[in-house]
Amino acid sequence: MTSFGLIGKIEPFDETIESWESYVERFEQYFEVNEIDPGKKVSSLLCLIGGKLYSLLRDLTFPDKPATRTYQELVRLLNNHLSPKPIKTAERFRFDKRDQKEGETITEYVAQLKKLSIHCVFNASLNEKLRDRIVCGVRNTQIQRRLLSEKDLSYEKAVEISLAMEAAAKDATELQSKNRTETRAVNRLHVKNRHSKPSDKKDRKQCYRCNGNGHVAQDCRFKDTVCHNCHKRGHIQKACRSKPTTPRKPIQRKKTVNFVADDSQDPSDDNYIASLELNNLARKDIIWIQLKINGKTMKMELDTGSAVSVMAKGEFREKFGNLNLKTPDITLRTYSGEHIKPVGYIDVLVEYDDTKETLPLYVVRKGGPALLGRDWLKEIQLDWKVIKETHAVNTVNPPNISEILEKYKDVFSDDVGTVKGITAKLSLKENKPKYVKARTVPFSLRAKVEEELDRLEAEGTLTKVQHSDWATPIVPVLKKNGSVRICGDFKVTLNPLLNVDQYTTIFLRI
Incomplete structure (x- = not known):
């Protein structure tokens, strides 16, 4: 059959593009618009559906040839195979669970x-x-x-x-983004003009590194000097804002907390990268988060004051070798205004529980433990319930783990548990067994349903019988992990015959 002089074109059937029902609808319209003889419907269908579907049709009509069947029979055979009628209950379940992604x-x-x-x-x-x-x-x-x-x-x-x-x-987001961009451009222009007029003392700030004028903190010659009062780098004792201390007495540093911020933010914001030496923060107060980075399990310190997630260069090379780093587009600054240019950054695959995200990890020259900052917290949902739990342990006479496992072996067993000491009894309105035959399982779920039935039988949940007066159809529900949960549809068999306990509700008027 040639398409010369015909309206439209019918391609071979492709299940990845459309369903069989949709294909048949287009096929019918193709016949109608081209006024093709109804007696040629079978021949046209077999020529147009493609070799893959024709082979399937031969298997369905064996031992007969597809050409010996009528058009309606061929369409019905393919309908039953390619588009089995879905279970209404399961389809409604999927509809009710569908939220906007x-x-x-x-x-x-x-x-x-x-x-x-x-x-x-x-x-x-x-x-x-x-x-x-x-x-x-x-x-x-x-x-x-x-x-x-x-x-x-x-x-x-x-x-x-x-x-x-x-x-x-x-639209509002686009307008606000545009306004912020214009405002920052004006601020940068204002700062540039202010720096170009050193004679205007009203527009100049006092340098916090040395308390001097005529220059900015970034260009101060004392930016790498160690203060004799607080022993921190970046300013001199004259400009130190810490309380006076005895220079000879070293500071006992138990913990360093880093607060990191992106310098691309507005300078007027209170977001900084700060290295604060806290004497009262014990090791037990650290919140460690265990996750996988590029497939390697490691711990990071949770720091909500850090705008980005960072790692020291030494630890990065130890964990990930000589991976190529990208050129960073941000500059970090400390609480005291010192600028820190990261060595680079790299996009890494972060895995935590069921969450997998590709996130940027910034690398700095020096530092303590790796910090998990706010940029990762926006994408990774932490299990705060587990993080906040407090576990009390008897350190004097710690219990033996093997003794606990042996004492409560029923609790830690992987087998299916059973209820002991209780006998269940169902009260029926009439002892009239009801038998409902099995429903057709979708072709795509048959293998999974059979696998689940074998598993339930192997663990003792189900038992095979030769015959029964009662029979309830099953409803297979597809789980997120791809397996199937088998449910019994007792509303059509047992539930209508049950004597359900009724509890009287008493309302008191006060």
Whole structure:
């Protein structure tokens, strides 16, 4: 069959591009617009579907040839194989669990909800279900509050409000970003003009390194000098802001805490990189976070005062060898105004629990332990419950671990636990067994369902029987890790026949 002189074109079927149902719809339109003889439908279908699908069709019609079947039979065979009817309960479960993802627009979110609702059979309540899912699943809390405050909210109104607020938020962000850029440009110009007029004393600041005038702290000749009062580098004793101390008595330093900030921020902000020597901070007060960086397990000190995550050059070379560092585009500065130029930075793969993110790690020449700063905290959700837990240990007579494991071996066993000392009893309205035959499992889930059934039988949760008066269909639910959870749909068998205990509710008027 040639496409010369015909309207449109039908490509071979590709399941990665469209579903079989969609392909058949286009195929029908192709026949209609080109007024093809109905008697040639089978031949046209077999010629156009492609070699891969034709081979599958031969297997489905064996021992007959596909050409011996009617057009309706061929379409029905492929429908049953490629597009088995989904389970309504599972489809509704997926619909109810679908929330707006990060970075997903309202338009994309609504389109995905409509796609998920195809096999949910909502019928007349479709718009109501879509509206409820939008209100409950939208990520922006301001949009959600606005939708909840709307009286008699319809699906169309919910979409309209969400789109309008999303567009407004985007425009406002762009305008604010532009204003901040212009303001910083004006500030830089003002600083440049101020430095170009050394005779104007009103526009000049006193240097905090030496208390002198006529120069800025960055150009001060005492910026590498060690103070004789506080023993810190970067200023002289005359300009020291610390309380006077005895120079001969060394400072007992138990812990160094680093506060790091990006110097690209506005200079008027209170964000600095500071090296503070704290005498009262014990080793036990440090919060260590264990994670993986480029596949290597290591510990970093949690520091919410640090704007970026940093590591000393020596530790970096020890952990990661001679990896090539990128040229940094930021300059760090201390609390006292000293500028620190990082040696470089590198994008590393950070793994913590189920979170995997590619994040920048800055490398400085000297320093203490690696710091986990605020830039990583924005992307990594820490388990604060575990971090804040306090564990009391008996240090006088510490318990033997093997004794504890032996004493409570039932608790630490990997086997499925059982309830002991309690007998369950179900009271039925009538002892009339109900048998419901098994439902068709989607082809893509059959192997996983069989694997899960074998596992449950092996661990003793399920037991094979030859026959039974009772039978409940299963509902396979796909987990996030790709495995299947098997649930029993008892609402069609046992639940309607149960005598459920009723508890009287008493209201007291006060």
